[in-house]
Amino acid sequence: MRRFGRQCRGQGKILVTVVRQTEQQLLQLGSPIAALAQAAQPGLQRVTHLAEPQRDRLAKQLQAAMEAHHAISTQSRRLTQGKRLHHCKIVHAYDGTIAPILKGKSNCPAQFGRKPGLLSEPTTGFIFALRVPPGNPSDPSYVLPMLDKAQGAINRVSRPRRLAIHSVAGDLGVNDAALREALHARGILTVGIPQTVAPIPPSPTQEEVCESLTAAGLHRKRTPHQVHLAFACGYSRPVVESHIASLLARGAGHIRYKGLQGAGVQIGMTVIAHNGAAMVRIRQLQLSKRAQKFRRLLGLRHRKINQINTSKN
Amino acid sequence: MRLFRSLQHWLTGHGMRLQVADFVPKTPPLRQWAETFPWTALVAAIDRSFAPRFPKDSTRGRPRVSPRVLLALELLKHEVGASDEAICHRLRTDFAVMYACGIEAVQVDGSQEHLVLPETLAQFRQRLDEALIDERLAIQAAAAMEEGLVSPAHLLVDPFPSEQGSQRVTDATTLYKAQKKSATSSRPSRRPAPRKRLR
Numbered sequence: 100m101r102r103f104g105r106q107c108r109g110q111g112k113i114l115v116t117v118v119r120q121t122e123q124q125l126l127q128l129g130s131p132i133a134a135l136a137q138a139a140q141p142g143l144q145r146v147t148h149l150a151e152p153q154r155d156r157l158a159k160q161l162q163a164a165m166e167a168h169h170a171i172s173t174q175s176r177r178l179t180q181g182k183r184l185h186h187c188k189i190v191h192a193y194d195g196t197i198a199p200i201l202k203g204k205s206n207c208p209a210q211f212g213r214k215p216g217l218l219s220e221p222t223t224g225f226i227f228a229l230r231v232p233p234g235n236p237s238d239p240s241y242v243l244p245m246l247d248k249a250q251g252a253i254n255r256v257s258r259p260r261r262l263a264i265h266s267v268a269g270d271l272g273v274n275d276a277a278l279r280e281a282l283h284a285r286g287i288l289t290v291g292i293p294q295t296v297a298p299i300p301p302s303p304t305q306e307e308v309c310e311s312l313t314a315a316g317l318h319r320k321r322t323p324h325q326v327h328l329a330f331a332c333g334y335s336r337p338v339v340e341s342h343i344a345s346l347l348a349r350g351a352g353h354i355r356y357k358g359l360q361g362a363g364v365q366i367g368m369t370v371i372a373h374n375g376a377a378m379v380r381i382r383q384l385q386l387s388k389r390a391q392k393f394r395r396l397l398g399l400r401h402r403k404i405n406q407i408n409t410s411k412n
Numbered sequence: 413m414r415l416f417r418s419l420q421h422w423l424t425g426h427g428m429r430l431q432v433a434d435f436v437p438k439t440p441p442l443r444q445w446a447e448t449f450p451w452t453a454l455v456a457a458i459d460r461s462f463a464p465r466f467p468k469d470s471t472r473g474r475p476r477v478s479p480r481v482l483l484a485l486e487l488l489k490h491e492v493g494a495s496d497e498a499i500c501h502r503l504r505t506d507f508a509v510m511y512a513c514g515i516e517a518v519q520v521d522g523s524q525e526h527l528v529l530p531e532t533l534a535q536f537r538q539r540l541d542e543a544l545i546d547e548r549l550a551i552q553a554a555a556a557m558e559e560g561l562v563s564p565a566h567l568l569v570d571p572f573p574s575e576q577g578s579q580r581v582t583d584a585t586t587l588y589k590a591q592k593k594s595a596t597s598s599r600p601s602r603r604p605a606p607r608k609r610l611r
Contacts, residue, residue, distance in 0.1 A: 212575040213573075215572065215574055220563070221567075227549075252549070255554035256557045262565075264564050265566055269570060342570075343572045349493065367548070368487055368545075374448075378556055
């Protein structure tokens with residue numbers, strides 16, 4: 100999807116005339132919005148019988164209506180025959196937060212939409228945090244906000260056991276020097292984020308462990324055992340694909356609710372439903388050998404709830 | 413029919429009350445799935461979020477549908493892959509769905525108390541926001557960590573693409589296709605007129 104109006108791979112036909120007709124209609128329809136919204140804003144401030152949160156919500160909706168019209172009129176001036184548009188172009192008149200998500204493939208089924216990010220446990224697929232940002236931001240920008248959310252969940256745990264995030268793994272898209280530094284500053288290992296296309300070794304040597312601890316500056320904070328585990332759960336495409344496939348099976352691949360808020364609600368609900376199913380699997384011990392081994396190493400409880408503890412005689 | 417639908421919350425059945433849990437065995441996946449959620453904390457989070465944003469001005473009107481039921485329906489919708497109408501319909505007849513929604517007992521004869529309209533579910537969904545979704549996810553994760561089922565020690569991050577609604581490329585393409593269609597339909601038909609029958 101390189102240019103505005105292109106429909107399929109091959110001929111890059113740009114329907115500038117048709118775009119102009121559409122935009123004229125949209126701009127005509129939205130031209131009174133600016134005047135009406137400006138008149139409505141002082142009226143909204145004067146209303147006293149509305150609660151403060153309600154007034155804020157209405158003010159936000161008013162602001163969104165004004166911004167939508169402004170964005171369409173700005174983009175309509177930039178469109179010229181045969182020229183590419185800037186990165187943050189509008190692809191949907193009602194929703195400015197949708198972006199092209201598959202670059203260079205205009206004949207693929209998913210061209211415009213959103214890119215939700217997941218922060219999940221590699222063994223069981225339990226998702227700790229979710230982010231549905233507007234547009235199509237870079238992959239490293241997802242990591243820190245989602246870690247903050249996961250930390251918020253950890254802070255809710257009331258039991259005395261100390262829980263902390265030891266390592267984060269990702270694909271080559273997450274490889275960013277600034278992000279690595281920020282993670283090291285939080286005491287989080289980044290050995291699971293590859294720096295090259297070469298695969299991460301599942302069992303590192305003693306030198307590699309020392310080297311990664313020195314590079315991260317976490318000699319006192321993280322133990323070699325934790326580094327070994329971080330290498331073991333280093334980014335594995337089949338693992339993360341299975342988590343995503345589970346969400347896609349629950350309808351997360353196609354967002355049916357309106358707007359950014361709707362997308363957040365749909366994906367959020369899907370993730371919570373998926374987590375429920377993951378917890379059922381954990382309780383019934385329907386886990387892969389790798390997951391079981393990893394859970395033993397992490398010291399997670401092993402409950403045989405379906406086994407009858409009676410005498411075998 | 414419309415009046416009936418709007419009055420359905422007052423229509424109560426009579427006769428013996430059936431205990432829903434008696435009709436749902438312990439093994440079905442839907443019951444096990446429903447038992448994993450910390451419902452009390454999740455419903456409390458919803459009440460905390462809704463109370464300041466949507467204050468109730470009057471005490472009149474029909475009693476509200478419990479947020480526990482609406483939340484469970486919304487989650488079930490994604491778990492079983494059903495539409496709003498389908499999941500609300502299943503709530504009338506399916507005891508496993510009733511159990512997942514926290515309905516403890518129903519009347520034998522034509523009870524309509526527990527019914528939920530798809531429109532009510534859509535209104536509930538409109539009130540949810542990002543902060544509330546994050547809070548509920550955090551509550552669920554905290555409950556799982558407290559139970560010792562999961563550990564946040566080693567995590568994996570990955571975004572995935574998700575297409576939005578109609579994949580018509582642009583509004584311009586929509587207009588172009590509509591114009592083309594209307595132009596095609598307005599052309600005179602090329603089919604020859606049927607022959608007159610000879611007598």
